[in-house]
Amino acid sequence: MSDAVTNRERALVAAGEELAALLHHPSADVLMALLDNPALDETKLCLLLDRKDLPGEILEEVGRRKHLLKNYRVKRALAFHPRAPRLISLRLLRDLYLMDLVQITLSPGVLAELKRNAEEQLLARLPQLPLGQKITLARRGPARVAGALLADGHAKVIPVALDNPNVTESQILRVLSREKLPVALIPAISQHRKWAVIYTVRLALVRHPLSPLATILAYLPEITVSDLRELAAPGIVSESLRKYLQAEVQRRMRAGGRGKRQSAASEDPSASKSE
Numbered sequence: 552m553s554d555a556v557t558n559r560e561r562a563l564v565a566a567g568e569e570l571a572a573l574l575h576h577p578s579a580d581v582l583m584a585l586l587d588n589p590a591l592d593e594t595k596l597c598l599l600l601d602r603k604d605l606p607g608e609i610l611e612e613v614g615r616r617k618h619l620l621k622n623y624r625v626k627r628a629l630a631f632h633p634r635a636p637r638l639i640s641l642r643l644l645r646d647l648y649l650m651d652l653v654q655i656t657l658s659p660g661v662l663a664e665l666k667r668n669a670e671e672q673l674l675a676r677l678p679q680l681p682l683g684q685k686i687t688l689a690r691r692g693p694a695r696v697a698g699a700l701l702a703d704g705h706a707k708v709i710p711v712a713l714d715n716p717n718v719t720e721s722q723i724l725r726v727l728s729r730e731k732l733p734v735a736l737i738p739a740i741s742q743h744r745k746w747a748v749i750y751t752v753r754l755a756l757v758r759h760p761l762s763p764l765a766t767i768l769a770y771l772p773e774i775t776v777s778d779l780r781e782l783a784a785p786g787i788v789s790e791s792l793r794k795y796l797q798a799e800v801q802r803r804m805r806a807g808g809r810g811k812r813q814s815a816a817s818e819d820p821s822a823s824k825s826e
Contacts, residue, residue, distance in 0.1 A: 614639035704733020
C-alpha cells in the first residue's frame with residue numbers, strides 16, 4: 552500500500568495530535584479526506600482554513616458543504632481566505648456581520664470586486680441600523696459608506712463621519728454635488744478643521760444652493776477670478792449670488808488695474824511728474 556493511500560486513510564479516522572499534524576499536510580487528497588473525518592470540528596477546520604497555501608479545490612469543497620457553513624467562524628474564515636473562489640466569497644458576503652464586512656472593504660489584499668460588493672451590502676443595511684451602529688460605521692467604515700451617512704444627515708453621525716480617516720476629498724466633493732442635503736451638513740463641512748481649508752471644497756460650498764451667504768462671502772476673496780467667472784455664468788448659482796460674484800470680479804479687475812498703474816509709475820518717475 553502506497554504512502555499516499557495510507558495518509559489518506561489515516562486522515563479519515565485520525566484524532567488528537569495526529570489529526571492536528573495532518574492539518575498541515577501538503578497533499579490535497581489527504582486534506583480532502585480530512586473533510587470527511589467526523590473528528591474535524593469547527594476549531595480544527597478553522598485552523599485548516601488559516602493556511603494561506605490551502606489548495607483551491609479544498610476551499611471550493613468547504614464552500615460546497617452547507618453543513619460546514621452553518622458555523623459562522625467557518626463561513627468567515629472561508630470568506631476572508633485570499634485563495635477562496637470568487638463566487639463563493641461573493642455568496643458569503645450577505646451572511647457576514649457588519650464589522651466583518653467593513654474589514655473586507657478595508658483589507659489591502661482583497662479583490663476590488665469583493666470590496667465593492669461588501670460596500671453594497673453595508674449600504675443596503677444602513678436604513679435598518681440603530682444609531683449606535685451608524686456612528687460606529689461613520690467612524691471606521693469605508694469612504695463610500697461614510698459619504699452615505701453624511702448624506703443621511705443625523706446630527707450625531709455627521710461630525711464622526713467627517714473625522715473618518717478613510718474619507719477623501721473626492722468623497723466630500725461627491726456629497727456636495729448633491730442638490731438636496733441635510734441642513735446640518737453644510738455648516739459642519741464649512742467649519743471643519745480639515746475640509747474647510749481645501750480650495751476645491753470651498754469652491755463646492757460656494758456653488759451649493761444651501762450654503763449660507765455669510766460662508767460664501769467669506770470664501771470669495773480666495774476664489775480665483777477664472778473660477779468666479781465660471782460660477783457667475785448663467786444657471787450655475789442663484790441670480791442674487793451672481794451679482795456678488797460679478798461684483799467681486801469687477802473689484803479684482805479694478806484692483807489689478809490700479810496695481811499695474813502704480814507699478815508703472817514707480818518704474819518711470821518722469822511719468823508721474825508729467826501727470
